[in-house]
Amino acid sequence: MKSYNLDSRFEDFAASIVVIFMQPPKSFAADYLAKQLIRSACSSALNFGEFEGAGSDRDRANKLRITLKELRESLRNINxxxxxxxIKINEVNSIKNENEELIRIVVSLLKKYC
Structure with missing residues (x-):
């Protein structure tokens, strides 16, 4: 898989989370979790970008670990x-599947740098 494709996938994943929560949630819990999900999804995309610009394999592995942590946090939040x-499963099922695929991709990449 080409890196530009992964860049787009991470950006699309983060953007899809932002789009879901364009309207403010109606409860304290929903608002709290929505904001946290936006932060973790966007952080995974931003840290993946940092991975691509990292100067050493050690730095790349560190950025991938942070990306993986944020993706797992996003998945837990969605669950x-x-x-x-x-939120309804049918509203986020494709996003949840993409989250799981991105986790598998990052784990595979981490094996290369560790």
Missing amino acids: IQIKADL
């Missing part, structure tokens, strides 16, 4: 929101 009935 919590689904279980709490704050």
Whole structure:
């Protein structure tokens, strides 16, 4: 897979989260989780960008670890929101699948640098 394709996937993933929450949630819990999900999804995309510009393999591995941490946080957040009935599974199923695929990709990349 070409790196520009991965860049786009990370950016599209983060943007899709932002789009879902264009309207402010109606409860404190929903608002808290929505804001945190936006932060972690965007952070994964931004850290992946940092990975591509890293100067050493050690720095690349570190950026990938941060990216992976943020992706896992995003997935956990989505699962919590689904279980709490704050978002509907059919609204986020494709985003959740993309999140899981990005996790697998980052894990594979990490094996190369560790």
